[in-house]
Amino acid sequence: MMLAELRTLLAVVEKADATRTEYLEAIQTANCLGKRSGKTRTLTFRHLADLYALDPSLLVFRALRFFWQRDVDGQPLLAALCAYTRDPIFRATARFVLGLEEGATVAREAMEEFIDAQEPGRFSKSTLESTARNINSSWTQSGNLAGRTRKVRAHAVATPGAASLALLLGYVSGLRGESLFKSDYTQMLDCSFEKTIELAEAASRRGWISLKRVGQVVEVLFPNLITAQEMEWLREPN
Numbered sequence: 434m435m436l437a438e439l440r441t442l443l444a445v446v447e448k449a450d451a452t453r454t455e456y457l458e459a460i461q462t463a464n465c466l467g468k469r470s471g472k473t474r475t476l477t478f479r480h481l482a483d484l485y486a487l488d489p490s491l492l493v494f495r496a497l498r499f500f501w502q503r504d505v506d507g508q509p510l511l512a513a514l515c516a517y518t519r520d521p522i523f524r525a526t527a528r529f530v531l532g533l534e535e536g537a538t539v540a541r542e543a544m545e546e547f548i549d550a551q552e553p554g555r556f557s558k559s560t561l562e563s564t565a566r567n568i569n570s571s572w573t574q575s576g577n578l579a580g581r582t583r584k585v586r587a588h589a590v591a592t593p594g595a596a597s598l599a600l601l602l603g604y605v606s607g608l609r610g611e612s613l614f615k616s617d618y619t620q621m622l623d624c625s626f627e628k629t630i631e632l633a634e635a636a637s638r639r640g641w642i643s644l645k646r647v648g649q650v651v652e653v654l655f656p657n658l659i660t661a662q663e664m665e666w667l668r669e670p671n
Contacts, residue, residue, distance in 0.1 A: 435481060513572075513577075535586050545565040572584075643656060
């Protein structure tokens with residue numbers, strides 16, 4: 434998930450509307466991440482761009498930046514939610530990790546077996562090992578796992594910003610009403626339906642999102658995040 438690198442990069446490139454080129458220059462030319470060689474800097478930029486887009490024209494990154502400084506405590510889950518939408522391997526392992534009971538051990542070998550079962554034979558043994566190690570590390574950075582050598586299932590720290598991003602991702606996926614609070618994205622928050630409602634209400638009071646709830650009817654809107662053009666796309670059939 435490269436959380437440390439993302440934090441440094443977004444602290445150096447402070448403008449919310451900074452272009453992808455500006456992020457590249459910060460990493461490649463200014464070497465803000467302290468990489469030893471030009472090749473390593475290029476690879477680092479490529480990995481971060483794959484995970485987070487680093488492009489304000491894309492809603493998922495624009496939303497990440499919107500919440501990033503407004504909800505510092507939520508940064509681990511904000512990064513994880515963004516990476517989840519863009520990395521298919523990380524996304525595939527969610528049902529394995531999130532389905533475990535709190536305190537359950539997650540061995541690297543078990544993660545290897547799960548990843549290999551998705552597409553048998555796709556990865557060599559060494560690639561499978563490094564991928565499983567990186568995936569376990571990412572879930573640890575998000576707070577859904579804990580521990581350095583021995584990984585165990587933990588509960589992530591859900592915040593208003595993280596809940597808002599999870600709801601936004603569900604919204605652009607086509608979910609509405611209460612279904613927004615029961616999506617694959619909100620599952621990453623590790624909290625109940627009612628707790629997610631509470632977090633969304635807190636975000637609404639801060640003006641980050643718009644939440645209206647009357648009995649069992651819930652409406653969530655994102656006027657600060659979704660552009661008029663994007664809303665038109667969302668209204669189009671299919």
